[in-house]
Amino acid sequence: MLTIKNLHASAGGAEILKALDLEVKSGEVHAIMGPNGSGKSTLAHVLAGREGYDVTEGHVTFDGQNLLDLSVEERACAGLFLGFQYPVEIPGVANNYFLRASLNAIRKARGEEELDAMDFLGLLKKKAALVEMDPKFLTRPVNVGFSGGEKKRNEILQMAVLEPKLAVLDETDSGLDIDALRVVSKGIESLRSPEHSIVLITHYQRLLDYVVPDVVHVFAGGRIVQSGGKELAIELEKNGYAAFESAASA
Amino acid sequence: MSPALTRNDPWVERFTTLERTRSQEPAWLQSCRQTAIDRFAELGLPTTRHEAWKYTNVAAIAKETFALAPADAPVAAEDLESLRVPDLDAHEVVIVDGRFRSDLAPASSTALPDGVVVGSLASALTNGDLESWLEQHPDREDLAFAALNTAFFQDGVFIRVPKNVVLDRPVHVQHWRTADDRALLATPRLVVVAESGSQLELIETYGGSGESQLTDAVSEIFVGANASVQHVKLQVESSRAWHVAAILARLERDARYASHSISLGAAIARNDIRVRFEAEGGDTTLNGLFFATGEQLVDHHTVVDHRVPHCTSRELYKGILDERGHGVFDGKVWVREQAQKTDSSQTNRNLILSRDAIIDTKPQLEIYADDVRCAHGATIGQLDADALYYLRSRGIAEAKARSLLMRGFATDVLTAIASEPLRAALERRLLERLPGALDLEGDQ
Incomplete structure (x- = not known):
């Protein structure tokens, strides 16, 4: 599904990703854990194609395509989804309108029929129920006046509607109370299937109690320094990142 | 400008040649026109040396020699159709080159409630309805184009909504400018009287196809005690035409006036919108949306005059500027010494889409009362890169x-x-x- 080889990327002249390798197979759930400033969010934005990041070396293959050749929207249409750590507020654009425009752009790219307003509404209601989102948020401008938790829930709603092949969720669990975490986890789990892959970028082991990963990676100094099973997350929670950070800088 | 310099002003000369036509008019109107042309002779056409015209250069208008637009110009049905609002049930009237055209009014223009007048301004002039309303807004002394309108206007629309009458359909005044080889001046004049307790929704659409045509419009709006006027003005004239307009509103006790100015057309569009609170409890909303692209210039100058206590004004203007488009916003809010408990806000936000686009924005508050709530501000930005x-x-x-x-x-x-x-x-x-x-x- 996703193959990253020797990826180097910089922003503002500083190298942030340093020789990163990662392989995510179809149907797998990977967790990437690491301290602040280690480059986890940079990885997410480099994958999504945000401007301002320079890939200086390496390759990224997504579903058989050279991901780095694609524009931001082409990546989304190819089946990549980024759940934002800080979802953006968009005044004047209604959430439901935005989601339908998004879904139809992706369906069109897949060669599927666009959904009309009625069919879309049916789908949206079903997905909103899944993430227990109050329908009033659907007609409001995207993320405007949403609490932190509501914004994260909105990210998961988008993911649930778009059903991407690969979802990269950047700290979607940060700042959530336990009820919201449970709901968000349920949304993530609903995508889990042999056709869909998920990369959870997280700071906290707590999410992984609800969404049990197949592989856990420790990210430090711009690359993956160790990979293992779910027990690695528990060890990190107990002992922290200090040992890995010194290993990365060594 | 000194009188010595204006003696040869083409407009003043033109005025003199029309003396015989004017002699048929009521004496009060002749005196109005004389005062107006004298004022114009004093003011002259504005130049960028005038503070209020600093960013809006009308040299192209000053250079042109205009004839007065004739009556009864032929107009294509599809042009008039383009001014209508689909699915809107409205009382529609048609103004072509400043003249009221009952011959062109759509079939919708029937059956108004008793006592409501929506008709030609020219006929209102002769039956004496207008003497107490025309030129009754005090804050117009500096408006050279408005003075020109008063000196030359032939027609327009007179609207009167009697006491406590609520018009359930909006009145839609559709202005069209025809194309002509000559540069022509049209001077539509609107006088709107909403008597106490009445309610009116007024829509004005200005469109046209010609180039080097000048529209110089004046709308005078009187909102009686506890009456309400909602006024939407859409300006979509040809991008090679010029549009200058004054909207002058006076509000009596507890009156409400809302102005929505949507300006998308014309090479130069200038709107002077002035609201004056004459008694307590008035409420006004001034909203605007403008877009300028190519070489267009759109200028809104607004004045809200809080001269009595307990009035509210809300102002929101938004501009989008592309290519070499130029936007100007100048919003003045006066809060006079006696205007305690004034509640006023004013915001101008602008979106710049190109490197060459320009916005000049100047929100201004002048407060002489001490127990008021006032806020104002302006922003200029580009499309939000994060949102994109x-x-x-x-x-x-x-x-x-x-x-x-x-x-x-x-x-x-x-x-x-x-x-x-x-x-x-x-x-x-x-x-x-x-x-x-x-x-x-x-x-x-």
Whole structure:
């Protein structure tokens, strides 16, 4: 599904990703854990194609395509989804309108029929129920006046509607109370299937109690320094990142 | 400008040649016109040396020699049709080159409630209805183009809504400028009297196809005690025409006046909008949305005069500037010494789409009372790069994402307009002009 080889990327002249390798197979759930400033969010934005990041070396293959050749929207249409750590507020654009425009752009790219307003509404209601989102948020401008938790829930709603092949969720669990975490986890789990892959970028082991990963990676100094099973997350929670950070800088 | 310099002013000369025509008019009107041309002779056409015209250069207008637009110009049915609002049930009247054309009024223009007048200004002049209303807004002394209108206007619309009458359909005044080889001046004049307790929704659409045509419009609006006037003005004239307009409103006790000015057309569009509170409890909303592209210039100068206590004013102007488009916003709010408990806010927000676009914005508050709540501010920005990235990361193509953000920016000015068909029509007009936005049409 996703193959990253020797990826180097910089922003503002500083190298942030340093020789990163990662392989995510179809149907797998990977967790990437690491301290602040280690480059986890940079990885997410480099994958999504945000401007301002320079890939200086390496390759990224997504579903058989050279991901780095694609524009931001082409990546989304190819089946990549980024759940934002800080979802953006968009005044004047209604959430439901935005989601339908998004879904139809992706369906069109897949060669599927666009959904009309009625069919879309049916789908949206079903997905909103899944993430227990109050329908009033659907007609409001995207993320405007949403609490932190509501914004994260909105990210998961988008993911649930778009059903991407690969979802990269950047700290979607940060700042959530336990009820919201449970709901968000349920949304993530609903995508889990042999056709869909998920990369959870997280700071906290707590999410992984609800969404049990197949592989856990420790990210430090711009690359993956160790990979293992779910027990690695528990060890990190107990002992922290200090040992890995010194290993990365060594 | 000194009188010595204005003796040869072509407008003053033109005025002199029309003396015989004017002698047929009522004495009070002749005196109004004389005062106006004297004032114009004193003021002259504005130049960029005038503070209020610093950013709006009308040299192109001053250079042109205009004839007065003749009556009864032929006009194509599809041009008039283009001014109408689809699905809007309105009382429609048609003004061509400043003249009221009952011969062209759509069939909808029948059956007004008893006592309501929506008719030709020329006929109101002769039956004596206008003497107490024309030229009754005190704050017009500096408006050279308005003086020119008073000196030369032939026709327009007179609207009167009697006491406690609520018009259930809006009145839609559709102005069309015909194309002509000559440069022509049209001077539509609107006088609107909403008597106490009455309610009126007024829509004005200004369109046209010609080039080097000048429209010099004046609308005088009197809102009686506890009456309400909602006024939407859409200006979509040819991008080679000039449009100068004054909207002068006076509000009596507890009166409400809302002005929505949507300016999309004309090479130069200048609007002077002035609201004067004559008694306590008045409430005004001044909203505006303008778009300038190519070499267009759109200028709004607004004045809200709080001269009595307990009045409220809310002002929101939004501009979108593309290519070499130039926007000007100058908003003045006066809070006079006796205007305690004034509640006023004023915001101007601008979106710049190109490196060459210009916005000059100047919100101004002058407060002489001490127990008031006033806020004002202006912003200038580009499309939000984070929002653009966010939309694109959801598969929405860049051009469409840009259009969505532009529409989103404009939306809150339009949502303040209550009528759904009108709002949809205004949005469509805007989307027709915004780069790459047409595919959003009807898509909500």
